[in-house]
C-alpha cells in the first residue's frame with residue numbers, strides 16, 4: 422500500500438529524515454518508534470504533504486504521493502491524528518467530527534448554487550456517517566458538548582472519530598495514547614484493534630508508550646537521528662541492541 426524509499430527532509434542545517442525507507446502492506450498495523458527528535462512526526466508531515474521531501478520517493482497504492490498537493494491527501498484516503506490534539510475547543514464534539522467529514526467529502530468544495538442538490542445529498546451522507554462514528558466510539562452522549570472541558574481520554578476518541586469519518590484507507594496516528602492512564606491505554610488499544618477490522622483500515626502508529634506499541638503492532642520501524650536503525654516484529658525490536666541503545670539509553 423505504502424512504499425517509502427530513501428526519503429530525506431532537511432530544515433536548514435538539520436537533517437530530520439535521512440534516507441528512510443520502509444513499506445506498509447494493506448491491513449497492517451505498523452509502529453514507528455524512536456527517541457525525541459528522531460523524525461517520526463516529520464515523516465507523517467511528509468506523507469500528508471505538509472512538508473516537501475528533499476530526496477526520495479513515496480508510492481501510495483501505486484501513485485507518486487509526493488506529487489499530490491496537500492489538499493488532495495484526504496481524497497486519496499489518508500487521514501491522520503495529531504500529537505497535540507487538533508480539535509476546535511469551542512465547537513461541539515459533533516461539529517469537530519463533522520469538520521473531518523467535510524474535509525474529506527466533496528461538500529466543502531462544491532459551493533456553486535447549481536450544485537446545491539448534490540451538496541445536500543453529500544451533506545446528509547456525511548452527517549449520517551458522523552453519527553455512526555460517534556456512536557461507534559461511544560461519543561453520542563457528549564456530541565453536543567464543546568470539546569473544551571472534556572476528559573483527555575474522550576478528546577483522544579474525538580480525534581480518532583474525526584480521522585475515521587470519510588472512511589480512510591490509511592490512518593496515521595501520532596501518539597494516540599500519550600497522556601492516557603494505563604486503563605485508558607488498554608481500552609484505546611482494544612478500540613483500535615476493533616476499528617482496524619471494522620473499518621478495514623491500515624494504520625501507522627507513532628508512539629513512545631512501548632507497552633502499547635509493542636502490544637498492538639505486528640511490525641515496528643525504529644528511527645534515530647532521522648535514520649532507520651531497525652525494523653521487525655516487536656519481539657525482535659525489543660531485543661535489538663541498537664534500539665535499546667538509542668531509545669532506552671542502554672545496550
Ligand code: ATP
Nearest residue numbers: 432435436437455456457458459460461462463464
Ligand atoms: P518527538 O517524539 O519528540 O515528537 P519526532 O521523532 O517526531 O520527535 P520530529 O518532530 O520529526 O521528531 O523532529 C525531527 C527533527 O526535525 C528535530 O530535530 C526537529 O527539531 C526538526 N524539525 C521538525 N520540524 C521542523 C520544522 N518545521 N522546522 C525546523 N526543524 C524542524
